[in-house]
Amino acid sequence: AQSVTQLDSHVSVSEGTPVLLRCNYSSSYSPSLFWYVQHPNKGLQLLLKYTSAATLVKGINGFEAEFKKSETSFHLTKPSAHMSDAAEYFCVVSEGRGSGGYQKVTFGTGTKLQVIP
């Protein structure tokens, strides 16, 4: 079984300071991991994905995440926060095809990022 835990429901940072959003996962297999961002009244947009190639993954808008198997973590970081980064972020784990033949993914409960001017 797979599961995802986002350790903080809310994170507040000042503009220009680093961002750290934490995600731990559990999986019986070698999973793929994704981070999505959701702006108000919008759908989820893919930020980056880990698929067992490089453990440090770079995404859009200056975000990156590091896959640490020993810690079962996939934390999202950004060196300097912008006001436009204020949104909700979701960590997602995928083990692949579920018993019903579809791609089984599990979503974290989300972290709301507030950026203070």
Next chain:
Amino acid sequence: DAGITQSPRHKVTETGTPVTLRCHQTENHRYMYWYRQDPGHGLRLIHYSYGVKDTDKGEVSDGYSVSRSKTEDFLLTLESATSSQTSVYFCAISEWAIRNQPQHFGDGTRLSIL
């Protein structure tokens, strides 16, 4: 951005009425999914489709039905809406059902049932 259109974007209706939400894609992807998003729960899978007329249940399928008569359209129906179905509904698509395949999402339908 993936070509996914959900309609309507907002709907308010009364308990006991039928409701149909539509998802339309222009990517010709095989897999389509309906999720609901509720505070504290992330996104939960309602139903999915792996081809025309091929659908199956997800983890929260009670009270919902789906249909897919064309590759591009996936309909979600609440036969008799209840207040517990007030939520934001997202459609997603993917080309393959493999672990490294990201899903792409529409902008959602906000449904309120009074």
